[in-house]
Structures are given as C-alpha cells and as structure tokens.
Amino acid sequence: MIWLAVLLSMPFVWIFTRHDTLRRLAGRNIRRRPVEAVLVVLGSLLGTAIITGSLVVGDTIDRSIRASAYDQLGPIDETVSASGLEAGAELIGRFDGFSSPDVDGVLPFLVTSASVVNTGADGGTQPRAQLLEVDFAAARAFGPDEEITGIQGDSPEPGFAAITVDLANKLNLAVGDDFLGFAFGQQLSLSVDRVLPRTGVAGFWGVDGRQQSYNVLVAPGTIEAMIRDTPAADAGSFVPPAVIVAISNVGGVESGVGLSDAVVATVDELVNPLGLRAAPTKQSLLEIANANGEGLSQLYFTVGMFAVAAGVMLLVNIFVMLADERRSELGMLRAIGMRRRPLVGAFALEGWMYAVVSSAAGAIVGVGVGRVIAWRADSILNSGQETAGLDMMFTYTAATVWTGFALGFLISLITLVVTSVRIARFNVIRAIRDIHEPPRARPRRRVALMGSITAVAGVLFAVAGFIAPDGYGIMLGPSLVAAGLAPWFARHWPATRVNTVAATIILAWAVVAIPVMGALDVAIVIPIFLAQGLTMTAAAITIVVVHQDKVGRAVARLSGRGLPVRLGLAYPLARRFRTGMTLGMFSIVLLTLVYMSVLSFMSRGQSDSFSSNLGGGFDIVATSNPSNPLSEEQLAEVPGVDAVAPLSYVFADFVRGDDDAALWPVTGFGAELLAGPPTLVDTGTYATNEAAWAAVHQDPTLVIVDSNFLITPGAPGSRAPAIGDAVTMIDPQSGLTRELTVAARAEQDLIGNGAFVSSLALQDLFADRATPSRFFVSSGDPDAAVSAIRSTYVANGADATTVTEFVETLLAQNSSFFTLMQQFVGAGLVVGVAGIGVIMIRAVRERRREVGVLRSLGFTSAGVARVMVFEAAFIAIEGILIGVAIALIASYGFTATGADWAEGMTWGVPVPEVLLIVAIAIGATLITALWPAHRAAEIQPAAALRIAD
C-alpha cells in the first residue's frame, strides 16, 4: 500500500523538483491563504485519522485476545484432557517415553473447579475458581523458557497455596492470608504463600471464556484427598476433576503454533485408543482472536468510512472551489500556452502537498483516536458479565500506521487528480472572463456510452448477485443499471425528469434491497450497510439538487421572502454541484449518527420481550460449582423459590456443513423446564412452544438454537443454521459426535445458554461432565431469591442473576457500543462542519465584489452577515434533514429485513436523541459560520469595489 502511494507520488515529486514555476505557483497559493490551508489540512486529516484509528482498534482487539493465547497459555500449545483420576492416570501413562522432534515439553496437571472465600474482614467470594495441582519443578522446566510458565519456586506444602494475581485482587488476598476453597462437598483451609502472574501453567484457565484466571495452585495430592473424603453417596453427583496433559511445541510462544497440526496428529495416534483426542488449544484461541479482531476492526472501519466519505466530499468541494477561485488564473495560463497536463499538474501539486501533510498528521492523530476508542471500549467490554469481558491492551504496529497513512493519502490523491482533470476541461475564454460553464442541454454521446456500459455491468452484477446469492450484487447491481441508463435516456427526454426517476428508483431499491436479502437468506455483511448508505445518500442528494429551485422557492415562501433569505438561497441554488457535495457531507454523517441512534433505541426497547422470552416461566439463572454443584432440592429450599429446573451445561464443538468446528455452550434440560420453557421465536413444524420443547426433550437428535448460534463474533455476517438444518455436536475431549437437527429457533441468547438439547442427549455424550450445575429458578420476588441463593450456598459457588438483569446489562453494553461508534463517526460531523467553515471562508473571498455591491446599494453589514449565516444554515439543515430522513427510512427497512439479527425489533425513533444530534449539528454549523459571516460584514464596500474594478 505504502509503495503504491510512493509510486503515485512520483509525478508530483518530479513536478516539485523539476518545475520551478509550478512549484512556486502551488507554494505561494498556500502561503497566500494560510488559514484556509490549515482548514483544508484539518478537514482532510480527519479522514486519515479515522482510517488509522479503526486499524489501531483492530490491532488492539487482536492483541488483547491474542494475549489470552500468548500470555495466558505461555508454552502450552496443545492439551489433551481426560475426565477423572483413573482416565487421567491412563492418559499420563500414554506419554511415558513420548518424544517428538516438534515437541519440547509435556506436562501433566490436574484441575477442578472450585469456589473460594476470603474469610478475612475485607474478603469476598469467587464462585468460579479453579484448583490446579502440578509438580512445580516439572512445570518450571516445561517449554523453552521458565519465565513464561508463570511458575515460581517449589510446589506448595499441604495447607498452602500459590494463587494467581487475578484471584488475589478479586478477594483482597495477600501472602500470609488464609482462605477457604470448596469442591466435592469438602472444605479446604489454605494460606497464601505466593502470588503468581496470569501466565502459562499458572494462568491456565479452562473453566469458562473469561480472560481472568482465578487459580489456586495446591500441593500435590490435595484434590485426590478431597475426592477420597467425599461420601460415596455424593460421588457421581459432581463433575470429576480433569487431568490435562499440556504439550509445548518446539519454538517460541508464537512460532510454536505453526507445528500444531503436526503435533495434534502425532498425539492423536497416542491418545485415540483411550477415546481421547488432542486439542490445538493455542491455535484455536488465535483463530478466535483473528475472527474477533477482524470483525470489530471491520465494524469500526465501515462505520469510519462514512466519515471518510464525508471527508472525500469535502476534498472535492475544496478543490472545485479552489478551481472556481482560480478560473481566471488557470484560463490565462492556458491562453499563454500551458498545456492541459502541466496545468492539471500545477493545480494537483498544491493538493498533493496538502495530502502529504494531512495524511501524515492524520495517521499520527489516528493512533490517538484508536487509543481513546480502546480506552472507552475497555470500560464498556468490562461493564457486563465478567465471562464476556476483555481487557483491552492498547497496541499498534508501524505497519498499521503506514497503512492508515497510505489509505488516507491515496483517497486524497485520487480525489484531487479526478477533480483536477475535471477542472482542467474548461473553455479558455469563459475561464478568463470568469463565466461559469453552461450546463449541457443533454449528456454527451460519450457519457451515454459509458452509462450504457455501466448499465450492462450492473445487469451482470445483479444477475450474479441473485444467483450466488451475494449482497453486493443485489444491492448495487440494479442501482448501477438505473444510474447507467440515465444519461442515455437524458439524451432523449428532459434530464430533470430522467434523473429524478433514476435517483428515485435507486433510493427505493437501496431501502428494499435489505429486506429482499433477508427474504433470500443472503448473508448481510457490515460493508453492505456502507454501500446502502452511500447509495441512498447519492440518490437523495441527486433528487434534491435536481429540484433545488423548488426547494428554494418553498423555503423563501415559508420565510416571508425576505431579502437576506433570497440572497442566502441564491448561491446554493446556483452552484448545485458544490451544494450537492456539502449536502452529501452532512447527510451521510447524520444518516450514520441517526441510524445508530435508532438501532440503539430499538435494541434497548427489546428488554422486556427479551426477558420474557428468555426466561419463559422462570426468572433467575443460578449457577454453581460443577465440582460441588447445588442440587434441585437445595435450591427449592431457598425462601421465595417457587420452582427449579436443573440444567446440564458444557462446551461442545459444533460443526455444520464444511465449516470448521466452533466451541459453543450447550444446555441440557429435563422435564422440569417444560413447566415454563423459554418462548421460541420460531417453533418450526410444531404447533406450540410447549410442543416444540417437549419434542426436543424426548428426541435426543433434536436441538434448539438461537439466531447467533455459530456466528462469528463481531459481525452479523453469516446466518445461524435454519430449522431442519443438521449440525454435528462433538465432545472436545473424546471426539465422539452426535448428529442433531435444528427443531426450533430460540430468542437471541443473551444469557449464554447456547444450544438446548435434552439432558439425556448431553449425558449420553458427556457422561458425568454433564452433571447439572446450572438452574432456571422461578420466584415471586426474584431479587430477594437471588440474594438468598448467593448467601446460602457460598460453599457450592452458587451465583444467581435475574434474567432481567442479564438482559439489561447486555443491552446497556450494546447501547454503550452504539454510543462509542456514534462518537467515532462523530468525527465525520467535524469534517462536515469544518467543510462548511472552509466553504464559507472561500465564499466570502469569492463574493467580495458582490458584498461590495450590496453594501453600495444600501445593504447593512448586519444584513450581509445574516445572508452568510442563512446560507450556511440552509445547506446544513437541508443536508441534516436528508440524512435524518434516509436514516429513518433505512432503519425501518432494517427491521423488515427478516434477518435473524433484526428479529423481534420494533421500529421506533428516539426523538429527543435525534433532536439532540440535529441541534448539535446545526449549532456547530452556525458557530462555524459566524466568523466568515463577520468577515463578510466587515468588508468595506469601497475597498471591495476597488479590488473588483
């Protein structure tokens, strides 16, 4: 990318170094207008800053998730897991004498989930912790570097434990403090003898998806002793400990991953006879990191591109105005013999200088933008459930900054070259006399021909889009046909009518295309919305610009046809291209801001229906430590608890079609849930909600999934399996599979249930690992019941949350994300407002003579200022109204997509929020317009006329 930027700069460097006159011309024009030069650079650097910022966000998210893989796993590349001590002993035995040229370490250890309580005055409870038993000496020797194992010293003595820093912080534990651990119905009194980092073996965390490691590393034999002491009656009612054999590949923390496939194949040969298999743990985490990083980076990049589009329009406008101002100068240069190419070069050279400076500054500012977003995202991501949290580790690479610079620079360069070429096509005499080129009565034959080619390409694109099916083809194909045919029709019919019809068709199709894609089951990737937004804006602006005189007449009539109004309307109505570009800047930014505001509002509005659908007849989700689970009876004894439905809860690999396996939670339910099951959004072939749940309960080959099932995080890019689709459920430990058929569609899974199958189906595959430790609870007073469950069963690691709290926390988090994106795209508003500023400043200069005439005719200085402010306000308000209107139409279309992720959304408008956005945009515009207006008012008529004459 950077080399392309360098390559495309070569002609400018050549002009700069070899053409003294052109360089002086460009340089002096910049020096002559330093304030404008600064505004141009500021306006265009924002585009680069936004691009770089979104790339830096991608780097940061990627690094943050990779931290789990690199820092938390350290030397661990693969793992093999066996459930229970006996199976574990067999597994360890298989590795006796094992060696492989790709492996530099094998380390067995034992883990089990536990709950931990600090009994001190400032203590706390951690229901989800892990007891980890390992030979410290062996662990320190595991892999290439002792440092990355996280293990320090010798194994703890009985009664002592090394804890990870996350647990120490959470429970306010320090070396020497005593605490209690609970598992297998036993209580363990321990004393902290050291605090270890969240790294390598010490940081290994297999309990759930959270980033923190709440590990308690205990003396060898501790876990075995606890199981031994468990009454026989209780054995079998808890999930047994897991023996893990960790494998370190040859190479460093990062490079060793490359050998993962080979090592997994080798180890599988060793452990498959035991019904076990090796998992490429680090590789899988890295794949998830990549998917998440790319998804979020794409999201911010796409949203940022709206602001960049506004920046491009600002650049075009700036150069068109620059050319207007220099028409006579350029005409004279042509008249005295300068050919078109060097003329374009001279003009573009100035722009190139702006582009270099603004892109370089923009890339640097972009790093700061990325940092702010990462900081805000960190607090948002960690505001919800801890299992879904992510510590943002701000980082960026030099390559990212260069890419941001190159992208911003190339966009600026292409814009200015295209604009310069267009500008250079003027009539010399008209240019010298400063007469604007008259609009052509009908398009040139050449334009009509190019339009026809575009139309044909559009047909092919559309057909391919519908056959594939592909969202881009469906969205853009028909629009290209309409846009391409317009010049051809305009040669035979009035251009106004033809352009209106074509733009209306494009606008209507852009709205309809999304529901059409939903109906056709097309994956709608985020950039489709960018295409939709840009298409709609272009079409709407075309319609408005074509009918600008009617708009102007209406505004003049409504405002009493005062002279300031008429004068303020005169230029926007006369300079339609310029007005169109400015309208585009405003409308595209407002479209994005309002669209997100509406989506956020609709999302928040789903709270009640989500809570009701997800909970069904139950109000609370209670969890407990799988190694010391609560029983249904224990929960039923809690005051206020009316009913309890025990659930099995495990993570399984799921595969559909040819896709890679994805680790996903799966909940097994029993007959108790049928008393009040969650409300399905699609019951498939079953007549009622209850019938669907009953069928899945009875048939172990059926599964209920939600609309996010198996969808890559970060983007609504793919679709969940449809009703009737087959998916394969795999036990990650043994590799055993079960074929399942999707029977019904559940509400969006905001509480982490994953897929629903019958508990029998789950126990059939996962055996004692599917022991129920999770519960749906109904209560007349859910909040009181939650407190009671938490306080009564600390030893069982009991935790409880109301379904409503789950939903509200997640929706609040979503809302915060929308706000963050609005703030991100808000930079586009700065572009728009800066654009208005630049345009008004240039307008004052351009119209110095007219202001002088008006003043000589008796127009007061205050009147001149009013005209300028009215002009800015008219353009801004028109652009804002177009943007808001498109956003409302598009968001309405969004709810009608039929897409899974719009399921259950009811269209609504957050009126106060939209009004606030509009008020900020108008207010900022008016404030920006005040200074140029003041400058215009200060113009001395005699001086203006003297310069003019």
Added chain:
Amino acid sequence: MRKIYRTAAGEVEALRDLDLTVDEGEFVAVMGPSGCGKTTLLNCLSGLDDIDGGRVTLDGTCLHEMPDSERTRNRAATMGFVFQAFNLIPVFTAAENVELPLLLAGADDRHARTRAVETLERVGLGHRINHRPPELSGGEQQRVTIARALAGRPRLVWADEPTGALDSESAAEVMDLLCELHATGMTLMLVTHDAVVGDRADRMVRMRDGVIVADEKILVAAGGR
C-alpha cells in the same frame, strides 16, 4: 476633504484638501489621468469610503458623521451606482438584480418586480429580464446596472467609468440613456477619462494628483452641446 491610503509601503494621499459643491440636478463629469483620485473622490462623496479629514454634506447632513447603518440606509434611499465592471450579482437574473435596491428600500415583492421590469424595459432590456449576467453582452450588463441604479428613483447617481468596458457603439447607447435620465432631474456624477463622455456633462471637474485643477461649466450651444 482628505483621503489617505495606508499601505505597507507607506502612506499615499489620494485626495488633498479637495473642495467641491454639486447642485441638485447637475451632471458633473470628473476627468483626469489614471491614479489621480477620481474613483476615490466618488467613493468618498457617496459615503462608500471613509475620509481622513474634512466633511461631505448631503442636504446639509454630514455623511461621515452618520453611523454606518444610517449611512447605508441613506445610500439605499437616495443614491444609485453604476460601475465600470458592472458588478451585477452573477447568480441573480437581470430582474432580480434590478429589484435589489427596491427590496432594500422596503418595497414589497410584487411592486419591486413590476418596477424592475418597467425599468429594464425602459433601458431596452424587456426581453432579457430572466437572463443572468453571464448570459448578457457587456453593453446589456451595463444597461442592467443603470436600470438597477435607477429603479429606486434615486436623487443622485454615481457612475464610475460606466463606458470603460464597452465598445464605442455600446458606450454611446449607455451615455444616451444616462443623459436621458439626467434630463428627468436626476443629479449625476460621472467619473471618466474619456473626453467624449465627459463632454456630455454640464460641468467638468479635472483632477491631478488628488486635487482639483479645473472646474468649469460646459456651455450649451444652440441646438446642442
């Protein structure tokens, strides 16, 4: 009256102790070489520009003692301007340009438009009312300028080189028009360096280096000037 321009290179005294009285209904031509201060005189007399000494009185009221807003209103009510470079608003049609001073004086839309069309017809541009300045020839643009200056029926018209950008035929047409309007009683002060144009005035003021060097009545011969 004195007028000094201050530039980075130093001060330039454009008008030096200049004294001039113009009677109502007079047609005064100001002539002199380029840079002698003709346009500056006109700008200062009309109140478009500030002065550095002396007084400009109109009907006994000192123009430069008025606040800017009052001076502006006074201009709108009593004066009309014709410039060498026409100085029409390019995005307005001929009619819209002409009705501007009427609207500034508070006329309603309908009256302003009727009056603008009448005035354009009077200057021979009835067929061009909806054309914009770039679509008109130089002579036509200057006639629009004159129509704009006259539309508000001002008592005083300032014309700065009104024929300077025109060919001889167009220039003659424009001068015929100005003379015709002056004949209705309007005071006309015209700056020119064209002797043919200057000869059509009642009174000739000659300037050099910011001072009046001659001020003479032009005698009207029997049957003509």
